[in-house]
Amino acid sequence: MAVLEDLRAACGDARPACDGDVIAGVPARFVAAPGSADEAAAVVRAAAVHDLSTVVRGAATKLDWGSPPERLDLVLDTRRLTGIVEHAAGDLIVVVRAGTPLADLSTKLAAAGQQLALDAPLPGATVGGTVAVNTSGPRRMAYGTVRDLLIGVTIVRPDGVLARAGGKVVKNVAGYDLGKLVTGSYGTLGLITECAFRLHPVPEAGAVLRRPVDGPAGLRTVVSAVLGAQVVPAALELDVPAGGGLELAMLLTGVPEGVRRRVATARALLGGEVAVSDAEPDWWSAYPWGAGDVGLKLTAALSRVPDLVAAGLAARDRHGVPVAMRGSVGTGVLYAGMPGATDPAAVAAVVADLRLVAREAGGHAVVLTAPSAVCDGLDLWGPVPGLALMRSVKFQFDPGRRFAPGRFVGGL
Amino acid sequence: MTSATRADGAIPALATRLRAVLDPAQVIDDRQELRTYECDGLAQYKVIPALVALPHSADEVAAVVRACAEAGVPFVARGSGTGLSGGALPHADGVLIVTAQMRHIVEVAPADERAVVQPGVINLDVTRAASPHGYYYAPDPSSQQICSIGGNVAENSGGAHCLKYGFTTNHVTGLEIVTPAGDLVRLGGRAPDPPGYDLVGAFVGSEGTLGIATEVTVRLVRLPEAVHTLLAGFASTDEAGAAVSAIIGAGVVPAAIEMMDALAIEAAEAAVHCGYPDGAGAVLIVELDGSAAEVDAQFDDVERLCREAGAFEIRVAADDAERALFWKGRKSAFAAVGRISPDYIVQDGVIPRTALPEVLRSIADLSRRTGVRVANVFHAGDGNLHPLVLFDDAVEGQSERAEEVSGAILDLCIEHGGSITGEHGVGMDKVRHMPRMFSADDLDTMQLVRCAFDPAGLANPGKVFPTPRLCGEVPGRHRGAHPLQEAGIAEVF
Numbered sequence: 041m042a043v044l045e046d047l048r049a050a051c052g053d054a055r056p057a058c059d060g061d062v063i064a065g066v067p068a069r070f071v072a073a074p075g076s077a078d079e080a081a082a083v084v085r086a087a088a089v090h091d092l093s094t095v096v097r098g099a100a101t102k103l104d105w106g107s108p109p110e111r112l113d114l115v116l117d118t119r120r121l122t123g124i125v126e127h128a129a130g131d132l133i134v135v136v137r138a139g140t141p142l143a144d145l146s147t148k149l150a151a152a153g154q155q156l157a158l159d160a161p162l163p164g165a166t167v168g169g170t171v172a173v174n175t176s177g178p179r180r181m182a183y184g185t186v187r188d189l190l191i192g193v194t195i196v197r198p199d200g201v202l203a204r205a206g207g208k209v210v211k212n213v214a215g216y217d218l219g220k221l222v223t224g225s226y227g228t229l230g231l232i233t234e235c236a237f238r239l240h241p242v243p244e245a246g247a248v249l250r251r252p253v254d255g256p257a258g259l260r261t262v263v264s265a266v267l268g269a270q271v272v273p274a275a276l277e278l279d280v281p282a283g284g285g286l287e288l289a290m291l292l293t294g295v296p297e298g299v300r301r302r303v304a305t306a307r308a309l310l311g312g313e314v315a316v317s318d319a320e321p322d323w324w325s326a327y328p329w330g331a332g333d334v335g336l337k338l339t340a341a342l343s344r345v346p347d348l349v350a351a352g353l354a355a356r357d358r359h360g361v362p363v364a365m366r367g368s369v370g371t372g373v374l375y376a377g378m379p380g381a382t383d384p385a386a387v388a389a390v391v392a393d394l395r396l397v398a399r400e401a402g403g404h405a406v407v408l409t410a411p412s413a414v415c416d417g418l419d420l421w422g423p424v425p426g427l428a429l430m431r432s433v434k435f436q437f438d439p440g441r442r443f444a445p446g447r448f449v450g451g452l
Numbered sequence: 453m454t455s456a457t458r459a460d461g462a463i464p465a466l467a468t469r470l471r472a473v474l475d476p477a478q479v480i481d482d483r484q485e486l487r488t489y490e491c492d493g494l495a496q497y498k499v500i501p502a503l504v505a506l507p508h509s510a511d512e513v514a515a516v517v518r519a520c521a522e523a524g525v526p527f528v529a530r531g532s533g534t535g536l537s538g539g540a541l542p543h544a545d546g547v548l549i550v551t552a553q554m555r556h557i558v559e560v561a562p563a564d565e566r567a568v569v570q571p572g573v574i575n576l577d578v579t580r581a582a583s584p585h586g587y588y589y590a591p592d593p594s595s596q597q598i599c600s601i602g603g604n605v606a607e608n609s610g611g612a613h614c615l616k617y618g619f620t621t622n623h624v625t626g627l628e629i630v631t632p633a634g635d636l637v638r639l640g641g642r643a644p645d646p647p648g649y650d651l652v653g654a655f656v657g658s659e660g661t662l663g664i665a666t667e668v669t670v671r672l673v674r675l676p677e678a679v680h681t682l683l684a685g686f687a688s689t690d691e692a693g694a695a696v697s698a699i700i701g702a703g704v705v706p707a708a709i710e711m712m713d714a715l716a717i718e719a720a721e722a723a724v725h726c727g728y729p730d731g732a733g734a735v736l737i738v739e740l741d742g743s744a745a746e747v748d749a750q751f752d753d754v755e756r757l758c759r760e761a762g763a764f765e766i767r768v769a770a771d772d773a774e775r776a777l778f779w780k781g782r783k784s785a786f787a788a789v790g791r792i793s794p795d796y797i798v799q800d801g802v803i804p805r806t807a808l809p810e811v812l813r814s815i816a817d818l819s820r821r822t823g824v825r826v827a828n829v830f831h832a833g834d835g836n837l838h839p840l841v842l843f844d845d846a847v848e849g850q851s852e853r854a855e856e857v858s859g860a861i862l863d864l865c866i867e868h869g870g871s872i873t874g875e876h877g878v879g880m881d882k883v884r885h886m887p888r889m890f891s892a893d894d895l896d897t898m899q900l901v902r903c904a905f906d907p908a909g910l911a912n913p914g915k916v917f918p919t920p921r922l923c924g925e926v927p928g929r930h931r932g933a934h935p936l937q938e939a940g941i942a943e944v945f
Contacts, residue, residue, distance in 0.1 A: 130697060130806035131835070153703060174645065185645070187653055188622050195897075203897035204890070209802045211834040212871035213608045213657050214878055214889055215916065216898040217621065220653025224645070241703030264563065268586065270677035272743045294746045301745035341642035343563035372643050402564075403643030424648045426639045429631065432904035433649055436923075449648040 043090045043113075047072050050082035053120060061115050063095045064108035065412050073117040077194060077202055077233040080121065084231060085200030087114050088442065094198075095444050096227040098139055098166035102173050104409045106226050107420060110446035116231055118168050124148060125234060126208070132239040133191065133208050138168025138232045154239045157183035159325045168232045174224030177325040178275035178291060181370040183240060186223045192236030193219040195229070198438040208236045221433070227444040228452050229437045243293035246274075247303045250321060251314045253278070253286040256350040262288060262310060263345070263369050271306045276370030279323045280349060282362035282377075288369070289321055328364035329377025334387055335409040336376040338367070338394060344401030345369050351397035352376055355390045363390060372403065384414045395422045424449045462523050463502045466547065469523075470505055473515040478553075480504040489548050492533040492540040493595070497880055501528070501542030508553045510628060510636055510666035517664065518634025520547055526910045529664045531572060531603030534595040536798055537879025539607060539659045539915055546913075549664060551602045557581050558667065565672045566625065566642050571602025571665050575609075578670065587672035590617040593875070594783050605665045608657030610875035612708040612782070613739075615833035617673065619875070621656040626669030629655060632662070632906035642669055654901055659877050660912035662905040676741035679707070680751045681775045684736045684763040685729025689713050689828070692734035693809040695761035696832045699738065700805065702757060704750050707741040709833035710782050713812075716789070716827040716840065717781070723788030726781030729765040736763075736832065737778050785829040786840065793825065793842035795851070797858045800876040801865035805835040811864050815839060824850075824857045836874035837865070862888075878916045886918050896921055 047054035047070055054072040061068045070092070074080035087094050092113035097103060099119075118139030125135040129152045136145055142160045145167060149155055158170060159177020169175075171193075176185040183189065192206030195218070205218035222229055253259045259278065266276060275291040290310070292302050307314045329335040338348050349365060352374075356363045361382050367374030376394065378387055387410065395405040399422070407420040424430070427450045434441075434452045446452075463481075470479045480486060481503050490498040502525075507513045520527045526546035533540055542548045554570035557577065561567065562585035567578055575596040578589035592611035593599055599609070605627070610619045617623075626640035640652040655662050686692040692711050699706065712720065714733050720726050728735050738754055740747045751768075758766055769775035781788075789796050803811050812828065819826045827840040839861050843854035862872050862885055872878070872885045886895060895917055903923035905911070913920065 128804060128806065130701065131804040132700065133804070176645075180644075184618070184622060187650060188618060197897060201893050201897065203894045205894060205898060207869070207871050207889075209804055209835055209870050209874075211610060211614065211619070211802050211831070211836045211874040213610075213619075213875055214871050214873050214882070215886065215895070216901050217608075217653055217657055218898060218901070220621070220650045221901065223650055223653070225649055229649075241705065244703070267565070267674070270674070270743050272674075272746070294743075295749045297749040298743065298746035302743055305745070337645070339643035339645055341561070341564040341566070343561070373645060398643075401643070402641050404645075404647055406647050421647045425641075425646070426637055426648060426651050429637060429639075429651055429905065430649045433651075433654075433901060436900040436904045 043092070044070060046086040046090065047083060050086040051079045054083070057115065063103050063112055063115065066108050066112045068115045069113045071115045071117055073120045075120040077196065080231055080233050081196045081200050081202045083116065084196045084198065088198065088200055091440065091442065093442050093445055096168070096172065096231050098169035099141060099164045101162040101165045102169055105173060106447040107415065108412070109444055118166060121233055127152070129154060133210070133236060134239055135208055135234060135236045136167050137234055138166065140167050141165070142167055142170055149239060150242060153242050155242045156189065156237050157240045158186065158189065161325055161327050167235055171223055171232055171235055172225060172227050176373070178277045178368055180373070181276060181368055182274035187220050189237050190219040190223060190235055191238050193222055193232060194234040195222060196231040196233060198230050198440070198443045206236065210238045226448045228434060228448045230443060245296040245299040246291060246293040247299050247316055247318065248289055248291055248320050249303065249306050249310060249314050249316050250287055250289045251310050251312045253288045255286065256346040256353070259286065259288070259349060259369065260346040265309055266290065267370065269305070269309050271302045271309065273370060276368065277324065278349070278367060278369045279321070280352065280365035282364040289324065291320065323366060327375050327377060328366040332380040332411055334378040334380060334382065334407065334414055336391065336394065337406045337408050338374040338376055338398050339403030340372050340398055340401035341403065342372045345372055345374065347397055347401050348374055351394055355393045358393070359386045359389045361386050361390050380411045387414050388418055391418065399423070421449045462525055463545070466519060466523050466525055467503055469519050470503070470516060473519070474505060474507060474512055478506040478508070489530065489542060489550070492530065492535045492538060494536050494538045494879070494881055497538045497541050499542045499544050501548040502545050503547045504550060505547055506550050506553050510630065513549060513664055513666050514630045514634050514636050516547065516549055517630045517632065520910060521632060521634050521908065524908065524910070526913050528912050529602070529606065529660045531600030532574070532598050534599040535603060535607060535877065535879065536800065537873065537877040537881045539877050539879035541880045543913065551600065551664070554666070560585065562587050562672060564642050566669055567672055568667060568669050569601050570667060571600060571605070573601050575599050575601060575604060582672045583675060586675050588675050589623070589670055590673045591620045591623055594786065601668050601670070602665050605656050605668055606658070606660045607877040612710055612831060615709060615831065616705050616707045621653060623671045624652060624656050624668060625671060627652050627655060627665050628667035629663045629665050632908065632911040636666070640669065659879060659916050661902055661916055663911055678744035678747040679739065679741040679775065680747050681737065681739045681769040681778055682755060682758070683728065683767045683778045684738070684758040685732035685765040686734045686736065686763055688733040689812045690809050691762035692736050693812065693832070695736060695758045695763065696808065697806060698757040698761055699754055700833065702753060704754060706738050706754070706833060708737065708739045710737040711735070711830055711832040712782060712785060713828040715825060716785050716829045719788040719792045719827060720781035720785050722791040724780050724784045726777055728781055737782055782829070789827055789840045789842065793844070795843050795845045797841040797854055799837070799839045799841060799858050799861050800873050801837050801862050801870060802874040803835045803837065803865050803868045803870040805833065807868040808832065808835060811868060814864050815861060818857055818860055822853055822857055824853050826857065835870065880915055883916065883918045
């Protein structure tokens with residue numbers, strides 16, 4: 041078969057797809073796992089020649105996110121694109137191949153007392169997948185997200201050209217910041233092969249303070265008190281389980297003496313029954329849903345976060361759906377989960393309610409993942425300002441729409 | 453040659469059209485008045501624009517850009533004109549669109565930790581508006597008393613405190629832009645992580661080549677509870693560099709670490725009498741900020757590390773006045789160099805922080821070899837060098853030699869894996885250096901974004917990229933229905 045031969049000529053590890061090579065319900069025809077950026081470029085060129093529709097796969101932790109691909113021929117697997125290319129500890133930067141699991145990277149950096157300050161809500165996720173889907177967690181309050189930490193990127197364009205932007209110094213304004221563009225692009229602009237990141241020292245000490253919160257009104261009071269004070273939390277998280285009360289948790293990190301003093305201040309600030317511990321609660325940094333469930337990301341202007349919480353609670357009652365919520369009330373990002381077996385019409389009704397409130401609050405409600413029965417006919421993204429420009433960007437990078445066609449906003 | 457034709461025909465017609473959409477006083481075509489705008493902060497490049505437009509609103513910017521697009525006339529945006537890479541250098545046959553009239557702070561929303569401002573708003577005015585609420589705008593370029601937010605967005609401006617707080621790009625969450633076709637588009641907003649491509653991220657730092665920002669939503673940062681600043685004198689830049697490495701290596705993330713060498717200190721003393729330690733071969737300014745509990749605990753370590761690295765004098769700012777004095781020498785350094793040299797080039801390059809001692813020695817060698825004096829002022833924490841290359845234009849050949857030295861310093865940055873610009877931008881000045889940092893494919897790929905926003909290449913042409921990319925046929929451009937889906941369908945059998 042000519043296609044497979046060409047893929048094999050480009051890359052040592054190419055094979056026909058098997059049962060597991062399915063992306064969001066769509067079976068692939070081939071799988072290629074290039075072992076280097078050059079091999080990856082060669083594979084993508086071969087795929088271009090044969091007009092193969094391509095989806096990139098890392099650890100497959102988020103392959104059910106976004107819409108299913110409109111068509112699928114080739115799964116481009118990054119599991120051989122692994123390893124640290126350079127860790128300049130004194131410069132607090134790392135250059136790493138995209139298929140490297142975040143956890144592996146963390147272990148290596150921790151040995152030098154450093155960290156890539158990105159939480160991994162889905163265990164096993166790779167660096168490339170984290171960048172491509174732009175996941176984040178509690179510590180975004182202190183360190184920002186991928187866009188704030190990625191300082192250089194190498195990609196294979198859909199036409200097989202290998203290109204680089206940024207660099208390996210933190211401060212750099214030479215040329216366009218393509219790293220920002222590929223962050224959260226869901227693999228629609230090409231394959232990310234290598235990333236350079238800014239690192240941070242691992243804080244010496246940390247403490248977690250937890251307290252129950254009455255409801256949206258109580259939340260508003262506590263959060264504004266914390267944000268207006270000077271305790272500088274590294275994270276401020278809320279958990280709203282489907283069957284239980286609201287809990288607020290604050291992470292403080294720093295030097296031991298500093299943390300000790302700030303814990304005392306924060307305890308007074310939070311008021312009520314505050315529990316202090318060294319460890320984060322079980323629910324920390326995990327999405328409030330499981331495999332096969334419906335998962336949403338909700339954003340709002342900071343002062344309007346309690347409105348999102350109120351909307352979730354109201355939707356629970358109105359539609360009889362056990363909506364669970366969790367997320368960063370210190371930055372304006374919440375996640376909401378619903379059981380996968382929920383009636384699709386009820387899910388759609390909850391999404392519509394949340395989207396309305398999120399929009400009024402200056403944010404968005406995006407369905408990250410949902411079973412296919414729910415996905416069908418549901419607008420996953422909601423309104424997307426700037427979509428016309430996004431279409432133009434996609435067209436320039438991928439005029440043949442070969443990379444993850446239909447997976448992203450506006451059917452890109 | 454096309455330019456001559458344009459100047460003959462298109463410009464007068466465009467001037468007439470612009471006067472119909474703007475107040476006629478907002479359109480300048482008088483040669484003498486135009487001359488006011490012939491350069492930005494990098495005065496060695498001068499071009500008199502064909503027209504200047506001074507819009508007062510986003511709609512007026514859109515009207516001017518649309519008129520340019522329809523006439524095929526290039527346009528260049530300008531804020532306060534303080535840029536140091538010639539990014540706002542006018543186009544001889546184009547319209548210079550000056551946003552300085554758009555100085556309205558639309559909203560300060562401390563509860564959202566955001567401010568919404570027009571592009572002509574002065575950087576420091578955002579902080580002035582926010583500080584009564586306990587917040588400020590973190591990016592602080594040295595020109596912050598006069599530079600505009602619109603210009604900061606174009607250049608992704610940094611500043612001394614971006615070591616801890618990041619650059620403009622980390623502080624812009626929303627934009628209203630006028631695309632090069634003249635359409636008003638909103639990107640992002642007050643909430644984080646808008647769905648779709650991060651076009652805010654792509655736009656910030658694009659140096660006016662993707663359109664013009666007409667409204668900017670910025671993050672506000674809580675004013676720190678405590679700020680501790682020390683000034684340390686060292687015998688040499690080697691020792692000061694070792695102190696920087698020790699501080700960073702100890703896991704401290706200071707708000708700023710700034711270094712000046714002997715010649716820069718001399719200039720600063722001459723200009724502002726900042727009273728830096730006598731006989732210092734280098735001074736460091738180290739600033740920690742944040743919660744008092746943290747800063748108190750870390751500041752002792754920083755002081756100790758400076759001393760261990762060889763600091764012979766350490767002063768700790770007792771109050772805001774003393775802190776301001778420490779910073780005065782640093783912030784006035786560029787201008788101060790005028791006291792010790794008739795002319796100078798401000799270079800802006802980046803190296804990995806650990807390469808600092810080696811690169812500084814190489815710069816010193818270069819200076820000795822060529823007889824060209826170089827004063828070094830830099831953001832030591834992030835390896836952003838600002839060598840000031842001194843010369844006297846009145847002496848034949850000096851200007852060329854200074855240019856050579858300045859270029860050789862960029863070579864050093866590239867050799868050490870750094871960047872040709874850390875915060876001043878590529879603009880006109882560094883266009884020729886871009887191929888030394890990026891391959892043809894890299895530059896081509898960046899220009900795919902350019903083609904997506906500006907297929908006709910009218911927005912600030914000639915800047916950033918040495919060779920424009922031909923964008924080819926772009927079906928539907930920014931208008932019309934779903935061109936990509938159509939294109940996509942055509943590919944599906």
